[in-house]
Amino acid sequence: MEDKKKTSLLKSTMNYGAMLGLALIIYSLLLWMIDMTAHTGLGLVSYVIMIVGIVLATKTFRDKEQDGYISYGRALGVGTLTSVFAGFITAFFTYLLYTVIDPGLMEKTYLMMEEAYYEAGMTDSQIEMAMNMAKRFTNPVMMAVFGVLGSAFTGFIFSLIISIFIKREADPFESDAV
Numbered sequence: 001m002e003d004k005k006k007t008s009l010l011k012s013t014m015n016y017g018a019m020l021g022l023a024l025i026i027y028s029l030l031l032w033m034i035d036m037t038a039h040t041g042l043g044l045v046s047y048v049i050m051i052v053g054i055v056l057a058t059k060t061f062r063d064k065e066q067d068g069y070i071s072y073g074r075a076l077g078v079g080t081l082t083s084v085f086a087g088f089i090t091a092f093f094t095y096l097l098y099t100v101i102d103p104g105l106m107e108k109t110y111l112m113m114e115e116a117y118y119e120a121g122m123t124d125s126q127i128e129m130a131m132n133m134a135k136r137f138t139n140p141v142m143m144a145v146f147g148v149l150g151s152a153f154t155g156f157i158f159s160l161i162i163s164i165f166i167k168r169e170a171d172p173f174e175s176d177a178v
Contacts, residue, residue: 018089025093028097058082058166080155080156087148091144
C-alpha cells in the first residue's frame, strides 16, 4: 500500500509540475512577446501562478489520492515536489529562450542591468566590477540551474504556508464501525 502512495505522489506531482511549468512558460512567452520580460511587477504574477498551481496540486492529491485527508508534512512535500518539477521544465525553457529563441535577450538583460547600476549612482569602476560578476552568474546555463533551485526554494516557502490551510487530518476518534 505504501508503494502505491509513493507512486501516486510522484505521478501526481509530476503531472501538476508539468501543468504548472507549462502555465509559467506560457506566461513567460507572453511577457517576451510584449517585450516586458524585465518588468518586476509583471514578474510577480508568476508567483501567483505558482501559488495557484501548488494549491491545486495539493488539494487534488488530498482529495483523490488520500481520501480527503493529508498531513501537513505530506502537503508540504506535494507542493515542494510540484515546484521542483515545474522548475525543471521552466529551466529548460529558459535555456532555450536565451540560446535558441532569442539569443540577443541576454545582451538586453546586461544593458538593463548596467542602466540600473548607473541609476543607482554607482561609479564606472563599480559598474564594471558588478557587470563582470553578473556575467559569471547570468549566462543561460547558470540561469537554468538557479531557476530550478529558485523554484524549489520558492515552492517550499509557499508550501509551508499553503499546507497549513490544505492539511486535513483524519479524526482519530472517528470509527468505521458505527
